[in-house]
Amino acid sequence: xxxxxxxxxxxxxxxxxxxxxxxxxxxxxxxxxxxxxxxxxxxxxxxxxxxxxxxxxxxxxxxxxxxxxxxxxxxxxxxxxxxxxxxxxxxxxxxxxxxxxxxxxxxxxxxxxxxxxxxxxxxxxxxxxxxxxxxxxxxxxxxxxxxxxxxxxxxxxxxxxxxxxxxxxxxxxxxxxxxxxxxxxxxxxxxxxxxxxxxxxxxxxxxxxxxxxxxxxxxxxxxxxxxxxxxxxxxxxxxxxxxxxxxxxxxxxxxxxxxxxxxxxxxxxxxxxxxxxxxxxxxxxxxxxxxxxxxxxxxxxxxxxxxxxxx
Amino acid sequence: xxxxxxxxxxxxxxxxxxxxxxxxxxxxxxxxxxxxxxxxxxxxxxxxxxxxxxxxxxxxxxxxxxxxxxxxxxxxxxxxxxxxxxxxxxxxxxxxxxxxxxxxxxxxxxxxxxxxxxxxxxxxxxxxxxxxxxxxxxxxxxxxxxxxxxxxxxxxxxxxxxxxxxxxxxxxxxxxxxxxxxxxxxxxxxxxxxxxxxxxxxxxxxxxxxxxxxxxxxxxxxxxxxxxxxxxxxxxxxxxxxxxxxxxxxxxxxxxxxxxxxxxxxxxxxxxxxxxxxxxxxxxxxxxxxxxxxxxxxxxxxxxxxxxxxxxxxxxxxxxxxxxxxxxxxxxxxxxxxxxxxxxxxx
Numbered sequence: 220x221x222x223x224x225x226x227x228x229x230x231x232x233x234x235x236x237x238x239x240x241x242x243x244x245x246x247x248x249x250x251x252x253x254x255x256x257x258x259x260x261x262x263x264x265x266x267x268x269x270x271x272x273x274x275x276x277x278x279x280x281x282x283x284x285x286x287x288x289x290x291x292x293x294x295x296x297x298x299x300x301x302x303x304x305x306x307x308x309x310x311x312x313x314x315x316x317x318x319x320x321x322x323x324x325x326x327x328x329x330x331x332x333x334x335x336x337x338x339x340x341x342x343x344x345x346x347x348x349x350x351x352x353x354x355x356x357x358x359x360x361x362x363x364x365x366x367x368x369x370x371x372x373x374x375x376x377x378x379x380x381x382x383x384x385x386x387x388x389x390x391x392x393x394x395x396x397x398x399x400x401x402x403x404x405x406x407x408x409x410x411x412x413x414x415x416x417x418x419x420x421x422x423x424x425x426x427x428x429x430x431x432x433x434x435x436x437x438x439x440x441x442x443x444x445x446x447x448x449x450x451x452x453x454x455x456x457x458x459x460x461x462x463x464x465x466x467x468x469x470x471x472x473x474x475x476x477x478x479x480x481x482x483x484x485x486x487x488x489x490x491x492x493x494x495x496x497x498x499x500x501x502x503x504x505x506x507x508x509x510x511x512x513x514x515x516x517x518x519x520x521x522x523x524x525x526x527x528x529x530x
Numbered sequence: 531x532x533x534x535x536x537x538x539x540x541x542x543x544x545x546x547x548x549x550x551x552x553x554x555x556x557x558x559x560x561x562x563x564x565x566x567x568x569x570x571x572x573x574x575x576x577x578x579x580x581x582x583x584x585x586x587x588x589x590x591x592x593x594x595x596x597x598x599x600x601x602x603x604x605x606x607x608x609x610x611x612x613x614x615x616x617x618x619x620x621x622x623x624x625x626x627x628x629x630x631x632x633x634x635x636x637x638x639x640x641x642x643x644x645x646x647x648x649x650x651x652x653x654x655x656x657x658x659x660x661x662x663x664x665x666x667x668x669x670x671x672x673x674x675x676x677x678x679x680x681x682x683x684x685x686x687x688x689x690x691x692x693x694x695x696x697x698x699x700x701x702x703x704x705x706x707x708x709x710x711x712x713x714x715x716x717x718x719x720x721x722x723x724x725x726x727x728x729x730x731x732x733x734x735x736x737x738x739x740x741x742x743x744x745x746x747x748x749x750x751x752x753x754x755x756x757x758x759x760x761x762x763x764x765x766x767x768x769x770x771x772x773x774x775x776x777x778x779x780x781x782x783x784x785x786x787x788x789x790x791x792x793x794x795x796x797x798x799x800x801x802x803x804x805x806x807x808x809x810x811x812x813x814x815x816x817x818x819x820x821x822x823x824x825x826x827x828x829x830x831x832x833x834x835x836x837x838x839x840x841x842x843x844x845x846x847x848x849x850x851x852x853x854x855x856x857x858x859x860x861x862x863x864x865x866x867x868x869x870x871x872x873x874x875x876x877x
Contacts, residue, residue: 307714308652325713421723422659422732423850449848457849459574460731461597465848483657486732490596 265382268346268366269353275361276384278341282360284329285368286312288343290511291376293317294392295385301337303329305508314505314517335359343379369454372433372510392512399519400440407442407526414443415468418507419475419485420457427466429453433510434472437518441526443470460487467494470525474503499525554816558829565836569606572840573597574847605730608738608798609839609853610832612730615745615794617831618752619787620805621812621823625759626783627690631868633806634791636694637784640800641701641708642673643792644726648708651722652715660737662725663796667744670792673700678784693784728801728854730839741793748789752824755782759820801854803861804831810868834860 262273282301283289289302293315301323304310311320321337324330327348334342339360344352347367356362363382365375373393380389404410416428416435428435430445431453439445446468448456458465475483478500488495501521505514571582575597584590585598619634627636634640646669650656656665677700681693712719712726758779761769766776791805808831812823835853838860842851 306716309715325716327716328713421729422725423729423852457846459843459848459850461573461575461601461843461850462848463596464593487596490600491592493592 262361263384265363265378267378267382268364269362272357272361272363274363274382274384275340278383280337280339280360281341281343281383282323282334282337282339284342284344284349285326285365286508286514287365287368287372287375287510288345288379289320290315290509290513291379291389292343292383294512295380295383295388297383297385300339301334305504309504312504312509314502314509315513331355331359341382343382368510369431369452371431371436373436376511389512396437396512396515396519397440399516400437403519403523403526404440404442407530409442409526412443412470413446413468414438414470414472415445415466416472416474416506417466417485417488418503419473419483423459424457425460425463425466425485425487427456427458428507429455433514434506434518437515438472438522441519441522460485463487463491464494469497471495471498472501472506473498474506475500476503478502551816551822554826555829558826558833561833562829565833565840566606566610568840569609569836570598570602572844573602574843574850576847601731604734604738605839606836607735608730608733609836611738611742611745612794612798612801613804613832613835614828615748615790616801616804616835617808617827617829618749618824619790619794620807620831621809621820621827622752622755622759622783622787622790623805624809625763625820625823626780626787627694628763629690629694630810631806631865632694633803634787635701635800635802635805637697637787637791638673638677638701638704639670639697639788639791640795641704642669642671643667643795644800645669645704645708646672647722647725648711648719651719652711659725659732660740663737663741666796667741667792670795671788673704674784674788674792676700725799726854727852728799728857729852730798730835731850731852733797737797741797744789744793748786748793749828751782751786752790753821755779755786756821756824759783759824763818763820799852799854801835801857803857803864804834806868807861807864808834810864 261276263276264271265274278297281292281297281299283292283299284303286305289299289311292299298317299320301321302311303324303326304322305312305326307322307325310322311317321333323333323337329344329349329352331352334356342356342360342362344356344362344364345366345368346353346364347369349356349364353362353364363378365378368375376389376393377386380386383389416432416438418426418428420426427448428445429448429450430436430439431450432455435445448465450456471488473484473488477483481500483500484498488498505517506521508514509517570586571577571579577585577594577597581590581594582598585594590598616634620632623632623634623636624630629636643666646665647662650662650665656662677693677696680696680700681689712722758769758774761772761774762776762779769776769779794801808827809823812826812830816822816826834857838856839853842853842856845851
């Protein structure tokens with residue numbers, strides 16, 4: 220233990236010293252703040268849903284409690300040591316291609332003991348989900364919360380980028396997503412064609428995803444139009460199978476755990492096949508849960524493949 | 531079977547009572563017809579009665595045919611079948627346990643069915659309701675047998691109090707396991723959620739038909755033990771003095787309750803409060819003759835299930851609330867009233 224602490228102190232001192240050197244070199248006009256710089260070089264202030272928090276400049280051991288935070292952290296190269304997962308059985312989503320990320324409970328119910336055992340130096344969570352845990356999480360490590368997973372995902376990703384000290388990388392990744400959208404829009408010219416993303420919940424409910432939702436925003440940014448529904452916050456609209464025809468569109472995507480299994484298409488759509496000429500199964504793990512720059516590219520891969528096969 | 535029917539019916543009633551029973555029967559039957567009509571007419575998709583009528587005569591569009599013939603008719607039948615089963619199972623359970631607040635769930639039936647379904651979803655990856663229905667049925671039977679064995683271990687016949695304790699205890703354990711499994715893999719259990727809440731949707735005739743025989747046998751058995759239940763209500767000793775075989779009656783009641791509650795739960799999921807409320811309403815209104823209670827519960831419970839389902843279809847249209855959640859909302863206040871009434875719950 221003591222040797223580890225020792226190494227950390229050396230690393231800390233080295234970082235501080237090099238930072239100070241760097242600052243001394245380029246910040247010539249403000250020599251009198253050198254003492255203060257020694258402090259701010261190790262931590263930074265981040266404003267978030269629970270106020271302002273001092274976080275490490277270069278967080279090394281990050282724990283994420285929200286899929287968006289895991290995806291964004293992985294995308295900017297800060298692979299978390301632990302992540303709350305959508306399913307304890309499946310664990311960290313396969314599309315991320317990550318190894319060595321420990322599952323620390325489920326997204327709605329993170330496991331505080333497992334988180335503490337990882338000795339994180341930064342915890343990322345969501346006010347709307349983990350509000351009651353904030354004090355406990357803060358006593359483990361500096362904790363930054365996005366307000367709600369229902370906000371536009373680009374804004375949330377930007378805040379996470381800032382908390383990780385990777386604003387520029389995050390912005391670049393988001394620009395890359397937009398640029399690819401633009402390319403697909405130019406190549407395939409789907410303007411004016413309608414699209415619907417349907418998530419079958421259970422026997423009574425089908426969820427339609429709106430323009431503000433993650434995959435919905437990607438479908439719209441390649442040029443498709445999502446027909447108007449009675450959206451809750453533009454995110455989602457639930458319908459009964461009786462109203463399945465209100466989900467009609469030129470292109471229909473249905474989320475499933477197994478896109479190769481056609482039996483996962485809901486009966487309401489199968490039994491009204493005439494009204495649904497184009498139905499494509501897509502993977503829930505990134506179309507719904509893969510919120511973030513990496514998941515966005517996976518969704519765009521699927522959209523590109525679909526448009527390619529169609530043309 | 532002689533033991534079951536060995537108790538003589540009460541002496542012939544005065545004609546006034548008889549005509550009152552006739553009136554009660556016609557009121558309940560009328561209510562049932564209205565409930566069925568509403569269930570066909572009203573839904574999350576606001577079709578006009580004329581359109582529904584035309585569709586029923588085979589003159590509908592593809593869309594209205596799907597809605598009325600494909601969705602509303604099967605769910606109405608499922609509501610009728612499951613409702614009758616739950617109502618009678620509730621009447622039997624309350625008389626059997628001599629506990630006015632008992633419902634079939636108290637014997638662990640629902641928890642057993644739910645655990646079996648959860649295991650099927652988690653371990654076998656089943657999603658299809660037609661496969662889950664058999665698991666639910668098996669789970670209900672296995673748990674009832676376990677409850678009976680635990681409740682009757684030691685000496686003599688299973689006494690109602692020990693059965694209730696065994697049922698509640700096992701039910702709590704199984705519910706805990708089910709909840710744990712569901713929480714650890716919420717995605718996989720998406721498909722189980724509506725089953726868990728209790729829903730009439732998505733149960734086509736391919737699911738309804740296989741459970742019908744179980745419910746038919748359960749109902750027949752219930753009507754058969756009805757007269758004997760009157761004797762049992764007076765206490766074991768009186769019942770024995772009247773020549774009833776208490777042990778055989780109990781076994782018959784348990785078999786019937788398990789068939790009814792197990793099959794209903796397998797079909798539509800655990801719908802709470804129906805088996806609790808309906809026998810009470812019947813008792814308040816039409817007296818304590820078990821034969822009346824059983825028969826009228828079989829007719830009145832589907833009314834509650836169907837009307838709750840109709841309510842669930844319209845409250846958050848264009849989406850729906852599963853019927854089990856509606857019956858819980860309707861049932862909770864009724865339970866409070868029941869608990870506060872001083873003597874109305876006499877069995």
